Amino acid sequence: MSDVLLDAVRRRLAEAGAEPTAARVALALREEGRVLGDAEVLGVVAALRSEMVGSxxxxxxxxxxxxxxxxxxxxxxxxxxxxxxxxxxxxxxxxxxxxxxxxxxxxxxxxxxxxxxxxxxxxxxxxxxxxxxxxxxxxxxxxxxxxxxxRPRVFGLAELVAAGTVPPGGDALLRALLAARVSFLVSGGTGSGKTTLLCALLGLVGPAERIVLAEDSAELRPVHPHVVRLETRPANQEGVGRVTLRDLVRQALRMRPDRLVVGEVRGAEVTDLLAALNTGHEGGSCTIHANAACDVPARLEALGSTAGLDRAALHSQLAAALSVVLHLVRDREGRRRIAEIHVLERDRDGFVVTRPAAVWSPDGFVAADGWGRLMRLCERGGPRARSIEGPMGARTADGAPVTEVAR
CATH class of the missing domain: 3.30.450.370 (Beta-Lactamase)
Structure with missing residues (x-):
């Protein structure tokens, strides 16, 4: 069938507001002065249905x-x-x-x-x-x-370890951070796996806890028995009815969240998130676009400025609200992995900076300067031995286990 005739059939169906069924297509063909065999009609139906109904x-x-x-x-x-x-x-x-x-x-x-x-x-x-x-x-x-x-399928932490996103033994460290109710950010570029990792981690939250999600577009689907999902809404054609992410964060605080999660911080809602995490809502988390973990404080500072929050005030809230940054990258082969884990701390001027605590390697995380602080954060979830080895611990650059945690 020629494109001209196909366009004519398409136009007749559109004018009638009809779906491309076999009978309607055959009728449209007759009106165009063409009569085709059953096989040809069904072919036209399949082509038009794919175009007019599916993707x-x-x-x-x-x-x-x-x-x-x-x-x-x-x-x-x-x-x-x-x-x-x-x-x-x-x-x-x-x-x-x-x-x-x-x-x-x-x-x-x-x-x-x-x-x-x-x-x-x-x-x-x-x-x-x-x-x-x-x-x-x-x-x-x-x-x-x-x-x-x-995809409706949600990856578990064990699958992320098998895929190389989390290095061997790294899952125990992430479980400890969740158990200790450490508030954290997942950073990375577009398509680096931020949502996938955050969703897997939320699946580790205890079943007695209530997770409230606020997202610009509902993508997080953690496997958890008690999840409340909130999604933004644009204004209608009259310009009213808009619901922003900032609105959702404020509403989430009134819904008794044990874990407050923002799908992605990209604007003025960062001020409400930091305020929430400073009012007893431990264990919160969110994602943010950043080129490196060390860029996260500057990114948050820029976002906070859109809400009129000055630099000193934002860093004061940030220091008390968030503790850890999990940074993901996507390498040249397309593989996604946690490149590094940083802890947040103040510098001499009182501003928040990041400090590397663990770096990805094929054999497990390699301990960095901030490892001791990371372990102290994990200890909030329960008593731990002073000597941390095995699946929980990191390795030094030469491959030896880390056996001393600085106090």
Whole structure:
């Protein structure tokens, strides 16, 4: 069937507001003066249904279990990430208009608007997939579509150890931090595994504790019996009804959280989070974008300034609210891992800085200057021996176990 005839059938179905069933497609063909065999009609139905109901040509990619991201930068440029970096696929759209129609339909499914008046959208589809799309002329070369797939399966800590994200023996250290109710940040770049790690760690929280999540887009799904999930909401077409992450943090404090978790700190809500962690809500956590663990205080300082919090006040709250930074990286082969663990402490001027405590190695964490402070934080969860070895401990740079913890 020619593209012209296919467009005519598509237009008739759209005008009637009808789904592409076999009977409706056959009727539309007759109205166009064409009569096709049953096999051809069913082929047209399959093509139109994929385009008008599902995710079009992207459907097989989104269904593939190993795919985490699907990126469209043009009709003949469709890329995927299967965990080892971006790779181009043979999937093609007929033209730029088809890419635009798909982006607008997905936006409508998410209850959002995408048109010339509002040429971008950031939303979550009903199955949890993150959708971001930008239309021309903002996207100079044509409609850009980005889909991040949220798999229903949640990785456990043991699986992260097997995958190399957590080094051998590192799971015992992370369990100790959770048991001690240490407040921590998970930092890293986009796609480094921050949400995956945080979700696995929240699954270790005791079943008697209540976890309240506040997220811009609901992605955290910890395996835990008592989780309350809150999600932001954009303003409607009249410009009202917006619910911000800052609103959610404030509401979460009234919901008796044992663990307050913010999916990602990216704005003025950092002030509410720090205030909450300074009012008896120990064991809280969140994620933040940062190039390195040592950059986290500066990132928080910049975010706090958007809420009018001066530098001294923010560092004063930060010093009392958070204790540890778990920093993840994604190497050139696409593997995600905890590159380093830092502890937070004040410098001589009273400002918060990070201090390396443990560094990733294939054989386990290597102890750094802040290891003693990290162990003292862990001891808050119960009595521990002065000599820490085996699966709990780190190693020195030459491979020897750390047997003394500075007091």
């Amino acid at each position: 079009g040509p992207l459907e097989p990619l989104l269904a593939a279990p190993e795919v985490t991201d699907v990126l469209v930068t043009g009709p003949d440029e469709v890329w995927v990430d299967r965990g080892g970096g971006l790779e181009r696929t043979p999937v093609r759209f007929r033209d730029a208009s088809e890419v635009r129609r798909l982006a607008q339909r997905l936006a409508a499914v998410a209850g959002r608007r995408l048109d010339d008046a509002r040429p971008w959208v950031d939303a979550r589809l009903p199955d949890g997939t993150r959708l971001h799309a930008v239309l021309p002329p903002v996207a100079v070369a044509g409609t850009c579509l980005s889909l991040r797939v949220l």
